[in-house]
Amino acid sequence: xxxxxxxxxxxxxxxxxxxxxxxxxxxxxxxxxxxxxxxxxxxxxxxxxxxxxxxxxxxxxxxxxxxxxxxxxxxxxxxxxxxxxxxxxxxxxxxxxxxxxxxxxxxxxxxxxxxxxxxxxxxxxxxxxxxxxxxxxxxxxxxxxxxxxxxxxxxxxxxxxxxxxxxxxxxxxxxxxxxxxxxxxxxxxxxxxxxxxxxxxxxxxxxxxxxxxxxxxxxxxxxxxxxxxxxxxxxxxxxxxxxxxxxxxxxxxxxxxxxxxxxxxxxxxxxxxx
Numbered sequence: 001x002x003x004x005x006x007x008x009x010x011x012x013x014x015x016x017x018x019x020x021x022x023x024x025x026x027x028x029x030x031x032x033x034x035x036x037x038x039x040x041x042x043x044x045x046x047x048x049x050x051x052x053x054x055x056x057x058x059x060x061x062x063x064x065x066x067x068x069x070x071x072x073x074x075x076x077x078x079x080x081x082x083x084x085x086x087x088x089x090x091x092x093x094x095x096x097x098x099x100x101x102x103x104x105x106x107x108x109x110x111x112x113x114x115x116x117x118x119x120x121x122x123x124x125x126x127x128x129x130x131x132x133x134x135x136x137x138x139x140x141x142x143x144x145x146x147x148x149x150x151x152x153x154x155x156x157x158x159x160x161x162x163x164x165x166x167x168x169x170x171x172x173x174x175x176x177x178x179x180x181x182x183x184x185x186x187x188x189x190x191x192x193x194x195x196x197x198x199x200x201x202x203x204x205x206x207x208x209x210x211x212x213x214x215x216x217x218x219x220x221x222x223x224x225x226x227x228x229x230x231x232x233x234x235x236x237x238x239x240x241x242x243x244x245x246x247x248x249x250x251x252x253x254x255x256x257x258x259x260x261x262x263x264x265x266x267x268x269x270x271x272x273x274x
Contacts, residue, residue: 037073
């Protein structure tokens with residue numbers, strides 16, 4: 001262990017950057033694309049933590065990562081739905097059926113709150129405070145947080161609970177969203193529902209998933225005047241780093257809109273000043 005220095009770590013970084021996806025994998029064939037920057041970054045951060053532990057336990061004297069700069073992953077564009085795509089998605093849902101109304105309610109709840117799909121699937125009846133317009137969510141690290149909901153989602157949830165929610169099975173009677181057999185909906189099932197509706201609506205250029213709804217909720221919250229600290233609490237982020245990315249995306253939208261709606265560019269200046 002003491003023979004590992006910053007030189008070996010730099011060589012390992014180069015190896016990861018040149019490695020093909022699924023190379024030496026027993027089941028999946030090797031792909032032409034390499035490891036993503038996020039994958040490489042995750043490997044290296046885990047190793048750095050391990051070496052820090054070795055130092056704290058006095059197994060080694062110094063951390064070789066102290067002399068190595070871990071490459072930052074490139075930032076990916078955060079995908080979001082346009083307003084017209086959301087409209088197209090909602091139009092293909094038959095809300096006259098029990099399952100259709102449930103799915104319509106789920107999509108708008110995700111869009112209004114920005115919660116993770118796993119958090120939605122773990123919602124209990126006693127987590128829903130309709131009169132106060134609040135949902136109690138159990139997030140990562142078993143941390144509870146309260147998320148406000150708008151009046152439209154309040155009405156949708158009230159109608160789902162009072163009219164459309166199936167008779168639950170005894171063991172899972174307190175879970176909010178159930179399938180037709182009274183069993184709790186799973187994360188995978190909700191993802192398949194979104195994929196099916198996205199295909200039916202003919203959505204292109206964006207992945208139709210609960211996570212895209214979470215991104216869209218964050219960006220629309222900022223566009224509509226919400227502040228970054230409220231958004232951080234709403235999404236359950238432990239730091240502002242991810243929340244700031246949504247701010248950057250919202251700023252990009254403003255810049256794009258300004259290109260066509262610039263007050264001066266759309267104003268007829270006197271000829272002598274032009």
